[in-house]
Each structure stands twice: as structure tokens, then as C-alpha cells.
Amino acid sequence: MILESIEAKIGSLAPDFRLRATNGQEIALSDFHGKSNVIVFFIRETSCPQCRTHVTQLGRMYEQFRETGTEIIVILGENLEKSRAYAEGIDLPFPILSDPDRAIYELYELEKYFLLFQRTASLVVDKEGVVRYLKRTTVPNVWLQETRELFGFVDSLNSVQLV
Template sequence: MTIEIGKQAPDFELPASNGEQVKLSDFRGKNVVVYFYPKDMTPGCTTEACDFRDHHESFAELDAVILGISPDPIDRHEKFIEKHDLPFLLLADEDHKVAEQFDAWKLKKNFGKEYMGIERSTFVIDKEGKIAKEWRKVKVKGHVEEALQFIKEEL
């Protein structure tokens, strides 16, 4: 399945940090920001999560829900949420199936080593469940503000 602007987002179901199984379709009628990040507690991922935290109310005012997804297990998500007081759900994609559906599971290179991992990516899904915007190879600085601005102006 390919991700395409204007097309239906793939529905998925993952364990969430609130102890429940969460489906993307549970949020129909709201705008949803789905962001894929490599790993809890790392510098870039912490900055990104805290930026989403700091803008959480602004997203909520625009009827937008934030969902963070990484391959980390729920217990690690819970520690990450507790440490940084994150007010949104983190979902555990331990087998990276959802990341693959969104084409965010990529071959990466670091210090000459190749491995498969999450390419930092964000998707805005509109109230009808369609992909409204995507960002690939996200640079953290200013990204959350850009996503917020998109929702404010386009949806």
C-alpha cells in the first residue's frame, strides 16, 4: 500500500500507553497527527515529543489528536511519558508493521553501518481518514509548528 495525499490512510490497531488497543479509525471526525520516531529517551525524539507536548493545547483547539509511534514497547513508552509529562498517546509498533504501511521503516546508515529503522515521519490525517499532508526525513527544529500551521490553514 502506498501513502498518497488525498487517499485513505491505512487503518491500524496498536497497543497504546493508556493500556488500550487503539485504532486510527477510532479518531474519525478529528484531525490526527501521526508521527513516527525512532526511539524513546533519545535526544531528537525527546525534543520532538516535548515540542508536541508544548503545543498540545493548540492542536486540541483545532480538534487534532497527536499519536506518537515507535517500535519501543509500552513499558518504555510509559517511562518516557512520565519523565517528560507527555499528554498524548504513544503507540507500540514493536514489529514495525504500521511503520511499513506508512513507508517509514527504511534502510538507514549510521557510522558506516546499515540497519533497518524508523525514518522520522509525520502524517496529518483529516477528519474523513484521508492523508492530508506528509513530512519525510523530518528535521525536529520547527517541525511541530509547521504541522500546527498546516492544520490551522488547510483543514
Template sequence: MPVQIGDKAPDFTLTSASGEPISLKDFIGKKNVVLYFYPKDDTPGCTAEACAFRDSYQVFQDAGAEVIGVSDDSSTSHLQFAAKHRLPFILLSDKGKQLRKLYGVPSTLGLLPGRVTYVIDKSGVVRHIFNSQLNFKGHIEESLKTLRELQEA
């Protein structure tokens, strides 16, 4: 069963680009989390999406959220990708696609790993899911809209 809005987000621990273990529980009670799954480092669409998150990163921070990108690329690949594009947020390596499977992120045309963003509130509940392989900016816009709604609540 894929994760749905209103579900408790499954916890995880994955390795970051810097080699540190990062868990969802590290943020619970402290920050909202924008967890976005993307297909591959340094491809045109993924670079456009990552740079859009980068360009809005301060807005996410001001909204009390941490941005976390996930793909099955290695930590070394993430480190190079982050350095090349000055990405200030966390990138996690999901080797074997276990987290992708845990969240039920679909593939596109059965081949490409899906591009899905989850907004998880401070209590660990999924508040919004945006699934679009091609609408890169929509991932940022939809996430920010949800975070603003959480701030107003």
C-alpha cells in the same frame, strides 16, 4: 507503495502506553490526527521532538487534532517516556514495525527508523507528510500549518 498525500490513511490498531488498543478509525469523523513516527524513546532527538509536540499540544487540540506518536518501543517504555517528560498525547507500540511498513516510512541510511509525520483529516485522508530525521520542530510547524489550512477550508 508508501502512503502519499491524498491517499486514504491505512487503518490500524496498536497498543497504547496504558495498554489500551487504539485505532485510527476511533478518530475518523471526530478529529484530525497527527501521526508521527519516531525512532526510539528517550533518545536526544526523539525527546526533543516529543517535548516540542507536548509544548504545542494545546494548540493541536484547539485545531481539532489528536497527536499520536509511534515507535517500536514497548508499552512499558512508552509509559516511562511519557511520565518522565509529561507527554499528554498517545504513544503507540509498533512491535515488528508493521505500521511503519504499512505507511512506507523509510529508514535513514538503511539503519535508523525514519522520522515522518502524517496529518490525516477527519475523513481519513492524508493531507500532509513531513519527513526529516533532524528538523524536529519542522514536524510541529508543518503539521500546525496544515491543520490551520484545514480549519480555513
């Protein structure tokens, strides 16, 4: 696991990380630099139905996202065994990464709110590794509206020259 202590905010370089996926492959955010935009979604908890719905919606729209030059990765704050069990419950065309000690959650400032409510986030990192979209919340209902919003955003990255 790679940790860089850089604050994640819009317009800044995204903090890099390397985690193991449920298929056993190690994936780093920097693996996508120069190749594709990346949507990174942090699942709140395996029991979060809104997160599951959002991940399923992302899976259904995966080919549309790929057509915009965008890949998707999902991060789950569980050990590899629990992450695999979660992944088996939904057939996804993109990787689920295991963050058992939630170090990447902390890196992206997703600590538990009042030590009770896990913060979750969705972000878009462009091909240069810059955070272009970032939404953090403890209210998972926002993800039920976000899939189309994300698609519109990544589609606009292709038509706008970012400086």
C-alpha cells in the same frame, strides 16, 4: 493490530492500524474518523534527542492543536514496557502507541534505510481519514523546525474546503 496494505501518500486514505497505548488502551487511527484531524508522529528511536524535543514541543502546544480540531498520537517502535518507560520520562497529554514489531512503521514505508537508519515520519490525517501532510526522513533534525509548520497546516485545514 489492523493492517491494510494501502500506500500512504498525500490525497489517499491513510492505512488504518490499531495499537496499544502506554495506558493500556487500544487506539485505532479510524477511531478519529469524522471527529478530528490527527497528527501521527513516528519516533525514530527512544535515544533520538530531536524526536524527544519534537514530542515535547507537540505536548506544549497540544491545547492549541486541539482548538484546531486536531488530536495527536505518537508511535514508538518498542514493546509496551519500553514505550511506558519512555512516556514516563516526558509528561504528555496525548497517547504513545507501542509498535513492537514495527509493522505500522513498515505499513507507512518507514523501513530502516540501508538497514541502519530508522526512517521517521510525521503526517496529518483529516477527519475523513485522508492523508493531507506527509514528511518522511532519516534526518531527525527536521523535526526541530516542524512543530510550528504542523500547527499552521492543521489550522489551514479548517479554513480551506478540501475536495
